[in-house]
Each structure stands twice: as C-alpha cells, then as structure tokens.
Amino acid sequence: NMIEEGDRSPRIILIEPTGSTAEVLLYGAQVISWKNERREELLFRSNKALSKPPKSIRGGIPICFPQFYNFGSLEQHGFARNRLWSLDDSPLPLSPANNHSTVDLILKSTEEDLKTWPHRFELRLRVSLSTNKLTLIPRVRNTDSKAFSFTFALCNYLSVSDISEVRVEGLETLDYLDNLLQKGRYTEQADAITFDGEIDRVYLSTPTKIAIIDHEKKRTYVLRKEGMPDAVVWNPWDKKAKALPDLADEDYKTMLCVDSAAIETAVILKPSEEWKGRQELSTVSSSYCSGQ
Numbered sequence: 001n002m003i004e005e006g007d008r009s010p011r012i013i014l015i016e017p018t019g020s021t022a023e024v025l026l027y028g029a030q031v032i033s034w035k036n037e038r039r040e041e042l043l044f045r046s047n048k049a050l051s052k053p054p055k056s057i058r059g060g061i062p063i064c065f066p067q068f069y070n071f072g073s074l075e076q077h078g079f080a081r082n083r084l085w086s087l088d089d090s091p092l093p094l095s096p097a098n099n100h101s102t103v104d105l106i107l108k109s110t111e112e113d114l115k116t117w118p119h120r121f122e123l124r125l126r127v128s129l130s131t132n133k134l135t136l137i138p139r140v141r142n143t144d145s146k147a148f149s150f151t152f153a154l155c156n157y158l159s160v161s162d163i164s165e166v167r168v169e170g171l172e173t174l175d176y177l178d179n180l181l182q183k184g185r186y187t188e189q190a191d192a193i194t195f196d197g198e199i200d201r202v203y204l205s206t207p208t209k210i211a212i213i214d215h216e217k218k219r220t221y222v223l224r225k226e227g228m229p230d231a232v233v234w235n236p237w238d239k240k241a242k243a244l245p246d247l248a249d250e251d252y253k254t255m256l257c258v259d260s261a262a263i264e265t266a267v268i269l270k271p272s273e274e275w276k277g278r279q280e281l282s283t284v285s286s287s288y289c290s291g292q
C-alpha cells in the first residue's frame with residue numbers, strides 16, 4: 001500500500017471530452033478543483049490552506065459527517081473530511097456515458113472512530129463530471145446492529161469575482177437558523193440574498209434549485225439537490241476571515257459557501273438501511289439564465 005495514513009496527495013483527476021476537469025483527494029473525499037473547458041477554476045480554494053493533515057483544505061467541497069456544527073464531543077463538522085478514504089470496489093452501476101469521468105470513494109468506521117461516535121457505517125461518495133456539470137452522490141449505510149442518526153453537508157466553496165456583486169435566488173421567504181444570532185428561527189424577507197457583511201445561516205426546507213448569480217463574471221451556478229433539504233449560506237467577511245488561520249484576509253471577497261445539507265432534521269437509519277443524497281452543480285451564462 002503506497003498510501004500513507006494521513007497523506008493528502010493521492011488524488012483522482014476526472015477529465016471529460018470538452019476538457020473540463022475535477023480533482024478529488026482521497027483525503028476527505030474532498031473535491032478540490034473543478035475547471036470548465038476554458039480551464040477556469042469554479043471552486044474557491046484558499047492559497048493559505050494548511051498543507052498538512054489533520055485539518056482539511058479550506059476550499060473545494062469538504063464533506064460534513066456525521067454532524068454539521070460542533071455538538072457534543074465530536075469535532076466540528078464531523079471526522080469524515082479528516083480521514084483517508086479508499087476507492088470503492090462495490091459502487092452503484094454506472095451508465096457507459098459516465099464511465100471515464102466518475103470516481104467512487106468509501107469511508108468505513110474504524111475502531112478509533114467508534115470511540116467518539118459509536119456507530120458502524122459505510123459512507124460513500126460518487127463524483128461524476130460531465131459538460132458544465134459536477135454531480136456528487138453521497139450515501140450512508142448503517143452497518144451496525146442499532147439505529148443511528150446523523151446530520152450531513154456538502155460544503156460548496158464557490159469561486160466568485162466579487163461577493164458584493166453576487167445574488168442568490170431560491171431562498172427568499174424561507175425560514176432559517178442564524179449562527180450569528182440567538183437560537184431560533186428567522187424568516188428571510190429579501191427578494192434575493194445579497195452580501196454586505198458576515199453571513200452564517202441554515203435555510204430550511206429549500207426548493208431543490210438554488211441559483212448563485214455572479215454578475216461580474218456573467219456566470220450563474222445552479223445548485224440542484226435531493227435528500228438534503230437545507231442549505232447553508234456562509235461568508236466570513238473581513239473580521240472572521242482575519243481570524244481564520246487558513247484564509248487570507250481578502251479571500252472572503254472571492255468565495256461563497258452554499259451547502260447542500262440535512263441539518264434541522266437528522267437522518268435516522270435503522271440497521272442495514274441506506275440514505276442517499278444527490279447534488280448537481282452546473283454553470284450557465286447569466287444571459288441564458290435571466291428570465292427563467
């Protein structure tokens with residue numbers, strides 16, 4: 001076995017016929033790059049990212065499991081993003097069209113993990129790349145003899161040209177939990193979400209489609225999700241960015257996290273049951289999107 005425990009370098013590179021690419025680390029099953037056919041990077045990744053495990057890289061698409069946030073004795077956002085995953089040798093069937101641009105990864109509970117989270121599980125992630133589209137399919141199987149519950153998120157660090165010019169559509173009128181305010185539910189009043197300060201919210205039971213519109217780049221990211229009813233919206237803004245050791249002071253201007261998540265209602269799995277989620281990130285030019 002050439003892969004050392006904790007080594008962050010082993011990665012899978014997906015390439016599809018138009019030349020777009022994605023890079024997935026075995027460490028955390030973290031997608032750390034997604035480039036379109038013009039080789040433009042679509043995911044934010046911090047240049048100050050700490051290069052050594054156990055901390056996952058700040059950027060790309062880290063996975064939060066078995067919890068989002070930091071309740072109890074489990075580490076913040078769970079341990080899945082800080083473990084070395086393996087290639088899954090028993091994946092879901094694949095359509096021939098996706099054969100060359102898909103990777104299936106798996107993380108199984110270890111004896112060590114059972115000490116902090118005493119539930120045996122198999123967590124799988126399929127990453128598929130097609131023209132203008134990156135699809136992630138997470139699955140969790142209960143391989144234990146008792147039921148367990150978990151919360152989950154795919155944290156999409158999107159690369160934007162200027163956060164003050166970004167608009168998010170699809171979350172208006174929804175209820176949300178606000179990590180910056182006192183506990184409780186709030187209701188979104190704005191027609192679309194724009195950004196002029198720190199934001200850290202969990203929008204609840206969102207529509208399956210959310211659009212993140214980058215006016216300056218004339219690019220719109222469309223996030224479609226299933227099985228993950230909530231959506232986290234996070235930007236640390238200047239003060240919090242300064243406080244984060246793995247983020248440069250100005251980085252908050254060019255990133256926005258919009259996560260697919262199951263947070264408010266934990267997923268409950270009985271023995272041998274499986275949960276499956278799905279998210280598709282795609283890009284369209286904004287002119288095409290307007291009026292939709």
Ligand code: TA6
Pocket residue numbers: 069076077179200201232233234
């Ligand atoms: O809602 C997003 C969030 O939970 C924020 O509170 C912020 O801390 C962010 O995730 C990053 O968390 P991390 O553990 O990756 O530093």
